[in-house]
Amino acid sequence: MGSLFEELEAREGAARARVEALEVELAEVSGRLGAARAGLERLRIARETVAEVLAEMAPQMPAGTADIGESPAAEWVVSTYAGAERQVIGVLTVPHWQPGMGAVVLPSDYRDIVEVVADAPGPVRAKQIVPRIGLPASAAKIEGTRAKLKRLVGRGWLDEDAPGLFTPARRRTDTSPNSRP
The missing domain is CATH 1.20.5 (Single alpha-helices involved in coiled-coils or other helix-helix interfaces)
Structure with missing residues (x-):
């Protein structure tokens, strides 16, 4: 033992x-x-x-920049937000729309969404946008796109006339998503 x-x-x-x-x-x-x-x-x-x-x-744009063309305001907005996609995470990724601001200041995925909505003949749903921006039509991608659409509505880039139906914002004078501010 x-x-x-x-x-x-x-x-x-x-x-x-x-x-x-x-x-x-x-x-x-x-x-x-x-x-x-x-x-x-x-x-x-x-x-x-x-x-x-x-x-x-953002609100401190240079004085005397009210015209929409290739103005110092446009250069300021583009230079201020140009790197936002890579550098800032969260709220400032999608800036609030201001007069004279074009979709060029948006991150590429948001810019693609605004372009699809602008090119559509009428209101569009998230599930219609997903394949047009090159994503698989899975539930996760549709919900992610819907969240981006809601953010664009909240920031003044798009309108949501009825629940889930998105159109270009009517208050904008320039509806071309590719135009420079």
């Missing part, structure tokens, strides 16, 4: 060593997790700060 107790003690020792090794590993992983969380929080704060700064800058 002595050998059985010796075997149990050996196994207990091995299990204890494994537990201690795992505890050390857990402490290391916990430390890395804490550092990763801190980095994530810094990035979130930086993104929110940049979004606030850009939001405050």
Whole structure:
């Protein structure tokens, strides 16, 4: 029976060593997790700060830029929002429509949606837009496109006359989605 107790003690020792090794590993992983969380929080704060700064800058367009053609206002809007697709995540990705602003300031996927709606003979639904912008007609893609359509409505780029039916915004004087502001 002595050998059985010796075997149990050996196994207990091995299990204890494994537990201690795992505890050390857990402490290391916990430390890395804490550092990763801190980095994530810094990035979130930086993104929110940049979004606030850009939001405050948007209404401060240069004076004397009321004409719609190739004006300094157009250059300001394009330069302000040109990199938004790659740099800003969230609200400012789709700016609020302002007079003289063309779809060129929108990220490419939103610009494609505005073009499809503008080219349609009448109101369109999200499920009609999805294949026209090159996406598979899956429920997820339709819902994602519907969310983008709603965002475009909320920002003044499109109108929703009836639930789920989208048209170009009527208050715009320039309905050409490709025109430069």
